Amino acid sequence: MARTSRNNWRGVLVLLSGALIAGLAQQNMQRGPTRSPHGSLNLACTSCHTSISWKPVRGAPEFNHNRETTYPLRGMHAKLECRLCHANLNFKEASTRCADCHADIHRRQMGARCEDCHAVKGWDVKTQPIREHSARFPLMGAHAAVDCETCHKGAGAAQYIGLSTACASCHINDFTNARSINHAAAKFSVSCDQCHNSDNWLSVRFDHLRFTGFALVGVHATLDCASCHAGNRFAGTPASCYGCHVKDYTGTTNPNHAAAGIPTDCSLCHTASNWLSTTFNHATSGFPLTGAHVNAQCVQCHVNNQFANTPTLCSACHIGVYNTAANPNHVASGFPTTCDVCHSTTAWSPATFNHDTTGFRLTGTHATTPCAQCHLNGNYNITTTQCASCHLTTFNTTTNPNHVAAGFPTDCSVCHSTTDWSGATFNHNNTKFPLTGAHAPLACSSCHANGQFATLPTTCVSCHLTNFNGTNSPPHAAAGFPTTCEVCHSTTAWSPSTFNHNTSTKFPLTGAHVNTPCASCHIGNVYAGTPTDCYSCHKTEYQTTNNPNHAAAGFPTTCGTCHSTTAWTGATFTHSAFPISSGTHNINVWVTCDTCHTNSSNYQVFTCINCHTHIESNVDPEHRGVRNYVYAPTSCYQCHPTGRAG
Secondary structure: OHHHHHHHHHHHHHHHHHHHHHHHHHHHHHHOOOOOOOOOOOOOHHHOOOOOOOOOOOOOOOOOHHHHOOOOOOHHHHHOOHHHHOOOOOHHHOOOOHHHOOOOOOOOOOOOOHHHOEEOOEEEEEOHHHHOOOOOOOOOHHHHHOOHHHHOOOHHHOOOOOOOOOOHHHHHHHHHOOOOOOOOOOOOOOOHHHOOOOOOOOOOOOOHHHHHOOOOOHHHHHOOHHHHOHHHOOOOOOOOHHHHHHHHHHHOEOOEHHHHOOOOOHHHOOOOOOOOOOOOOHHHHOOOOOHHHOOOOHHHHOHHHOOOOOOOOHHHHHHHHHHHOEOOEOOOOOOOOOHHHOOOOOOOOOOOOOHHHHOOOOOHHHHHOOHHHHOHHHOOOOOOOOOHHHHHHHHHHOEOOEHHHHOOOOOHHHOOOOOOOOOOOOOHHHOOOOOOHHHOOOOHHHHOHHHOOOOOOOOOHHHHHHHHHHOEOOEHHHHOOOOOHHHOOOOOOOOOOOOOHHHHOOOOOOHHHOOOOHHHHOHHHOOOOOOOOHHHHHHHHHHHOEOOEHHHHOOOOOHHHOOOOOOOOOOOOOOOOOOOOOHHHOOOOOOOHHHOOOOOOOOOOOOOOOOOOOOHHHHHHHOOOOOOOOOOOOHHHHHOOOOOOO
């Protein structure tokens, strides 16, 4: 019964709801469509409202501000009522800029972006950039603990933009009222950070080197400022040692600096670490201390505290030693007073002398020879360096060979060396007769008989005259050969000899003449006056030749006209008297010489009419009026010497 009752009520409610909805729909159709007061929200009305009434809004609206909008609610914003930001029902008209809701107490000096300094967690919570005071003036040290109003005075009317970052803008009173050192009187810079830091104002640091150019080192680093800056006088304080230590300089007696002329640059000897422990770099004086000089007492050279203009010459201190030296006697020997030529500062003795400086270098045996052997009786003032000045006796007494008789020069170095006197060598090439070939190994006496060296002739015949006179192949004397042996012979080998016929005579050998034995032309070993014309040797060939008969033909005896040295046969003849190698008289007309030269024993006899067989009765009319015309074998040549008609 109860279940039936419930079902009945449910049916009634459905009917009532349907009737209600239908009624509302009817009203809407009569009123027209309803506009949302919130603007174009893409949300269902039921997300916030109920079906009973528009108001009140549901206690838990189905609307997520963080997800449904572009402005998430964080911090203090999450707890605010909607109407505090949304002044009207059109929610999209609400601004997302802080300055549209929050009044700017900074008078726009900090810009319109509140979020650059403040956070949504709370208005007084400042963000990291403001704690670091951005990059313009980082808040460090004591500045980080100071309230903003300490520098930015005036709260709401405070100045933020354009405020100076210079220390003096806040600390000028500290600068002017400083008591330990009157900063203004000392002309200190108003850049406080040169000495002070932001951690502790009273912790003072000053980079003395950077700002003054004078580094505080050694004892200077521990001094009070007033030790140098008396009466708070900082400007114009001298930076030189002498400026503070003038009394020390003038009052010093060990040595007396002023009298000694010691420079006023105290740093040359003193240091800032210990004033009394002095060092002096003697090299800066132009005279470095080396060897025994290093440990010598200053007074040994600087007598009576004489430091200025002290001479640097060795003799200035050692002239007494120079004058008394006896091994050798420096004054008799004329030694220079420049002691450093032989002595050194390491050890005065033994002395060393570089003989190269004299212009006479000691080499070989000279290097180990005692000085007295050349410098007799302590005579070192020798002006000559010639070998003969020491070795003249040896030169005069030498017999192998006898140098005097041979006329040898007294310059021993030509043959001898300082390494070995007896193993003398002579470079014959330095004379006018270099030794070459077989001459090189000959004993000197082979040419220089009886020790004759001076004025010995250099011609070959002076030694080889016997060979010249005794030679019979060919006999040089009878043949009239010159006595200049080198024309045919050489120093490498006397025989076989060579003779350059091309350069030594007026008849160069060419062709078959090159390999012809000398006796073929020089019959009976007669060389002088040998003729150079062909006919002299080839007369027989000329006279016996019958093809053609040279003598009968009246050929000239200048064989070279037709023949050559390459081959005697195959002679060529230039027919210069009448052209037979061109025109109508070329080889196609005549066959052999006897075509025209009918008398083989006399080539001066020739005929034209063997070829030009004209009938006299036909030729004569054509030559009427021609002077001296005769129909004969040679008549044609008289008028036609070139073989041409007309």
